[in-house]
Amino acid sequence: VAVTLSMVRSRAEHNEGMVTSLEELSLHQLDITDLGQLPVWCPRLKILLLQGNLLSHLGKIGRLRELEYLNVALNNLEELTPSIGQCESLSKLDLISNFITDLEHTVSILQKLPDLTELYLMGNPVSSYEGYRSYVIASLPGLCELDGDCIMRHERIRALQDVRHTRCSVAAAQRDAQR
DSSP: OBOOHHHHHHTOGGGTTOOTTOOEEEOOSSOOOBOTTHHHHOTTOSEEEOTTSOOSOOTTGGGOTTOOEEEOOSSOOSSOOGGGGGOTTOOEEEOTTSOOOOHHHHHHHHTTOTTOOEEEOTTSGGGGSTTHHHHHHHHOTTOOEETTEEOOHHHHHHHHHTHHHHHHHHHHHHHHHHO
16 A cells, blocks of 8 residues: 555644645554655655554655654564665654664664664564674764663763674674575
8 A cells, every 4th residue: 555645634634634734644554565755745744653554665755854753663674765864853763673684784874864862673683683782872873772772871882892893793693694
């Protein structure tokens, strides 16, 4: 199911059906597989809730420059769409229980998000890699919370000290996962 304009309008009742000025949209558990023109129709979205759908990609999500919170938990994402790196206001990203296996690629995209402070990756294959938490913390210096746990100062220092070893562990885990 692709997101349609009528689907968006029906969820924009509190905004008198006006979609272009919509700031929050909940489209969860609707078997959505494609965002369609959603980023074009709703360019001012700040909160987008898409959990429990069937998304395998995020299309042109990068057009949502004002997006602050994106929830795509419980979908079919195997990798992050590079354009998400253009969501310059994104501060909270929930990717719980998808199928993400490439942590290096994921982190390289997330590094383009200067305001990202909360990240949820638990339930993805990457979260079971040895060194996962340390690698993410060392790679994303602005992150304050990972998988619901606050990042403590001493944890960040330790992650930065161990970053070489952690990169090797993550790379090995990714190779094993791809076999």
